[in-house]
Amino acid sequence: PVRNVIKIPDGLSLEEAAMTEPAAVALHAARRARIRLGDTVAIFGLGPIGLMLAQWLRSMGAAQIFLFDLVEGKLELARQLGFEQVFNSREVDAAEVIEAATGGRGAHVTFEAAGVPPTLLAALKTVRRSGRVVMLGNPSADVTLPAELISQLMRREVSIVGTWNSGYSVHGDDDDWRTTLQAMASGTLDLKPLITHKVPLSEGVGALEMMRDQSDFYAKVLIFPKS
Numbered sequence: 386p387v388r389n390v391i392k393i394p395d396g397l398s399l400e401e402a403a404m405t406e407p408a409a410v411a412l413h414a415a416r417r418a419r420i421r422l423g424d425t426v427a428i429f430g431l432g433p434i435g436l437m438l439a440q441w442l443r444s445m446g447a448a449q450i451f452l453f454d455l456v457e458g459k460l461e462l463a464r465q466l467g468f469e470q471v472f473n474s475r476e477v478d479a480a481e482v483i484e485a486a487t488g489g490r491g492a493h494v495t496f497e498a499a500g501v502p503p504t505l506l507a508a509l510k511t512v513r514r515s516g517r518v519v520m521l522g523n524p525s526a527d528v529t530l531p532a533e534l535i536s537q538l539m540r541r542e543v544s545i546v547g548t549w550n551s552g553y554s555v556h557g558d559d560d561d562w563r564t565t566l567q568a569m570a571s572g573t574l575d576l577k578p579l580i581t582h583k584v585p586l587s588e589g590v591g592a593l594e595m596m597r598d599q600s601d602f603y604a605k606v607l608i609f610p611k612s
Contacts, residue, residue, distance in 0.1 A: 388555050391562060394570035400583075400607060401569050404433075404576050407605075408569070409551035409561035411437035414521045415445060416561075417548045418494045422446035427483060427492045429474075429507050430499025430522055431459040433579050433604050438496060438521070439468060444573050449486060453479050453507070454499075458602040465578050474507070483511045490514075496521055502528045509534060514541040521548055582606040 393402045411434045420426065426447045428435050431454035442450055452463050452471045463471045472482060483492055491513030497505045500522030508518050509530070538545075551561040568574045581604045584592045589608045595601050 391566065394566055397566065397570045400580060401576050402566070403607060404437075404579070404605060405562060405565050405569075406551070407434050408437045408574060408576065409553075409565045410434055412441050412561045412565055412568075413551040414438055414496065414519055414548040415441040417546050418496070418517055418519045420445045420447055420494065423448045424493040425449040425451075425483075425487055425491075427451040427453065427479070427495045427508070427511055429453045429479070429495070429497055429504035430501075431456075431463055432498065434521070435459075435496070435498040436462060436466060436579060436604070437574065437576065438498065439463065440466065440574050441568075443468075444568070449492075451479070451483055451486070451492065453504075456602070459604070462578060462604060466575060474503075479507045480510050487513070492516060494519060498522045500525045502526055506530075506534070509538060509543070509545075512541070512543050515543070516541070517544045517546050519546045519548055576605075579604045580607055583609065585609050585611055 415438060420442055424447045426442050428439055431452055439450055439452060450468060450470060452468055453474045454460055455474050457473065460471050460473060491511050493513060494517045495508040495512045496519045497508040498521045504522065505528050512518050553562050554560045569576060581602065582592060584606065586608055592606050592608060596603060596606060
C-alpha cells in the first residue's frame with residue numbers, strides 16, 4: 386500500500402538510502418540502551434551495524450566510545466569515521482582497557498554486536514554497576530557463563546537487554562526508519578565509507594560467493610540492476 390512508502394529526502398543518494406534498514410536496526414539498539422549524555426559505551430563487533438551504532442551513540446552524546454574487533458579492515462573503517470578508541474581484541478584485553486579509562490568502574494552500556502561467545506563474555510565483563518548489556522548480534526553458538534561472572538552480574542545489578550530489528554509506523558513521524566533517513570540527509574550518519582563494493586547484477590553471484598567465502602574484505606556490498 387502507498388501508505389507504507391517513505392519518501393527519500395532530497396539530496397540523499399540511492400546508495401545511502403539502500404542502507405536504511407541496517408542503520409535503523411542500529412538506531413533501535415541505541416534507543417533500547419537508553420543512552421544518556423556523557424555515557425561511556427563499548428561495542429564488541431564492528432560489522433556495518435556495529436559501525437552504524439557507533440555513529441548513533443556519538444550523536445546521542447556518548448562521551449567515550451570503545452570499539453573492538455579482530456579484523457584490521459573494520460578497525461580502519463572505524464578510524465576513518467573519526468573514532469579514536471579503536472582496539473584489536475587479539476592485541477588488548479578489553480576489560481583492562483576499559484577499567485584503566487574509567488578508574489575501574491566499567492562502561493555504562495556495552496553492546497554485543499558480533500554474535501559469538503567471546504564478544505558476549507567481554508560485554509558482560511566490562512559493564513559497570515547498574516549498567517546495561519545490549520544483545521544485538523545474532524548468536525552463532527551456545528554461550529556458557531562462568532559462575533563467578535554470573536555472581537558479579539547479580540551483585541552489580543546489571544540489566545541484560547535484548548533488541549530485534551527496528552520500529553516502523555505507518556502513522557508515526559519518529560520511528561526508526563524516518564529518523565534514520567533524516568539523519569543520513571543531515572549528515573549525522575555518514576554511511577558512504579561503509580560501501581566497499583559496487584557490482585552489477587550480472588556479477589551478483591560472484592559477490593555473494595566472495596561474502597560467503599570471505600575471500601576479500603567487505604563491509605557493505607551494493608548490487609546494481611545494471612553496470
